[in-house]
Amino acid sequence: MELETSSSQFQGQTQVVxxxxxxxxxxxxxxxxxxxxxxxxxxxxxxxxxxxxxxDMRIVGIGYNGMPAGCSDDELPWERSGSFLETKYAYICHxxxxxxxxxxxxxxxxxxxxxxxxxxxxxxxxxIQAGIKKVVYMRDKYKDKPAFIASRKxxxxxxxxxxxxxxxxxxxxxSFDLDDEAQALMYPTSSTNHSTTDSDLxxxxxxx
Numbered sequence: 312m313e314l315e316t317s318s319s320q321f322q323g324q325t326q327v328v329x330x331x332x333x334x335x336x337x338x339x340x341x342x343x344x345x346x347x348x349x350x351x352x353x354x355x356x357x358x359x360x361x362x363x364x365x366x367d368m369r370i371v372g373i374g375y376n377g378m379p380a381g382c383s384d385d386e387l388p389w390e391r392s393g394s395f396l397e398t399k400y401a402y403i404c405h406x407x408x409x410x411x412x413x414x415x416x417x418x419x420x421x422x423x424x425x426x427x428x429x430x431x432x433x434x435x436x437x438x439i440q441a442g443i444k445k446v447v448y449m450r451d452k453y454k455d456k457p458a459f460i461a462s463r464k465x466x467x468x469x470x471x472x473x474x475x476x477x478x479x480x481x482x483x484x485x486s487f488d489l490d491d492e493a494q495a496l497m498y499p500t501s502s503t504n505h506s507t508t509d510s511d512l513x514x515x516x517x518x519x
Contacts, residue, residue: 374409
């Protein structure tokens with residue numbers, strides 16, 4: 312019996328099956344995981360996710376912003392203004408903290424963290440102490456606030472590489488329709504078609 316191969320005969324010509332070209336790159340994959348994790352956040356105003364990756368491009372930690380384990384997110388406040396004890400800021404754990412504490416590896420040295428927002432000064436301390444050597448972020452919304460100025464200063468002093476993620480597509484949509492011939496992972500509806508090349512497999516290295 313003839314074994315099945317990756318090519319087929321069609322009108323006397325061999326049709327070679329090539330790999331799919333619109334697969335996502337590493338940066339898109341890991342930032343996508345961070346963004347997906349943020350959807351678990353109960354925060355009504357700001358949802359943040361973080362994903363930590365080691366040198367072998369394996370995920371070793373994931374987290375999102377939320378209240379500490381065992382503390383009711385129905386009883387604690389989500390307010391952004393008012394006295395300190397009546398706001399979320401007295402209680403909430405940031406995504407970066409949770410990703411570090413949720414690590415499935417004994418060592419985070421030389422890892423990369425992907426996160427929605429540029430880390431605050433407290434999270435920067437945790438990043439540095441954990442040995443993480445690179446932070447890839449999407450937004451620096453609060454860059455002029457003292458906590459984030461201090462954060463950047465700390466990260467730069469500690470030699471942590473800071474990179475802003477620049478997406479090559481507008482969105483990635485996850486579908487749960489297993490009968491969808493377009494597969495579970497649907498690609499964006501942006502006007503620009505993007506074909507991934509080998510260069511896309513390497514994380515961005517351009518600093519903002």
